[in-house]
Amino acid sequence: xxxxxxxxxxxxxxxxxxxxxxxxxxxxxxxxxxxxxxxxxxxxxxxxxxxxxxxxxxxxxxxxxxxxxxxxxxxxxxxxxxxxxxxxxxxxxxxxxxxxxxxxxxxx
Amino acid sequence: xxxxxxxxxxxxxxxxxxxxxxxxxxxxxxxxxxxxxxxxxxxxxxxxxxxxxxxxxxxxxxxxxxxxxxxxxxxxxxxxxxxxxxxxxxxxxxxxxxxxxxxxxxxxxxxxxxxxxxxxx
Numbered sequence: 001x002x003x004x005x006x007x008x009x010x011x012x013x014x015x016x017x018x019x020x021x022x023x024x025x026x027x028x029x030x031x032x033x034x035x036x037x038x039x040x041x042x043x044x045x046x047x048x049x050x051x052x053x054x055x056x057x058x059x060x061x062x063x064x065x066x067x068x069x070x071x072x073x074x075x076x077x078x079x080x081x082x083x084x085x086x087x088x089x090x091x092x093x094x095x096x097x098x099x100x101x102x103x104x105x106x107x108x
Numbered sequence: 109x110x111x112x113x114x115x116x117x118x119x120x121x122x123x124x125x126x127x128x129x130x131x132x133x134x135x136x137x138x139x140x141x142x143x144x145x146x147x148x149x150x151x152x153x154x155x156x157x158x159x160x161x162x163x164x165x166x167x168x169x170x171x172x173x174x175x176x177x178x179x180x181x182x183x184x185x186x187x188x189x190x191x192x193x194x195x196x197x198x199x200x201x202x203x204x205x206x207x208x209x210x211x212x213x214x215x216x217x218x219x220x221x222x223x224x225x226x227x228x229x
Contacts, residue, residue: 034215036153043203043219044145044153055217087153091214095167098155098214 002026004088004101011106019075021104023088028068032091035064035073038103039084047086048073075106083108110134110218112204117223124227125192130204130220131185138162138182141213144189146200147222156202158213159187171197194227201225 003026013019023033031051036044046055048064051071061076075082088101116128130142144156157178158167166178172191180187191198201222207213 036216038153043221044216045219046208046215046217049208049212049215089153089155089215094214095158095165097169100153100155102152 006101006104021073023071025069029090029092034089036087112220114220114223119226128189137185141207142187143205145203148200199227
């Protein structure tokens with residue numbers, strides 16, 4: 001099973017600052033990686049798929065990059081509504097499985 | 109507006125069974141793969157199962173294979189998860205989720221609000 005390790009576990013920032021979140025895979029997942037945002041008590045929301053494609057309706061301040069084993073989600077300037085937990089997800093071995101990372105909490 | 113609405117979550121005893129439903133609206137249901145993803149209390153996300161648009165192909169996580177069955181009724185715009193031989197490790201909020209268009213069923217662009225399954229004696 002491919003393991004995704006997200007870092008840091010918690011990121012403490014202020015509105016207006018830049019957030020850089022990391023997701024590292026235990027083996028190459030090519031560009032088959034997505035990012036989701038989850039707020040407390042809510043369902044996840046798809047932000048990025050195939051490493052760098054923004055999902056429909058996602059603001060341009062969210063961007064994804066990387067390939068192989070190292071990926072980054074960047075929020076260029078944090079808005080108050082961006083404070084949440086972010087998960088990465090890979091599908092390299094589909095349909096033999098999907099895995100999610102452990103999450104990074106972005107807090108004020 | 110795309111909407112997914114789960115139902116069926118409940119308290120169930122270990123070794124028991126439970127069925128979940130997810131009613132879909134706002135999109136052409138029979139054109140999309142659908143999935144279940146769960147989240148144990150205070151934990152991260154875990155993919156559970158996916159069913160193809162036609163219902164002819166199903167996929168399962170190893171942790172639920174042989175115990176859970178995913179199915180769909182395209183005439184009712186609804187899909188299901190039948191769970192059996194439940195253990196405490198199955199305690200979680202279960203989300204239903206819609207896949208991206210045909211070539212990317214493994215990315216989930218719309219989610220339900222979740223339904224809680226608690227396995228406890």
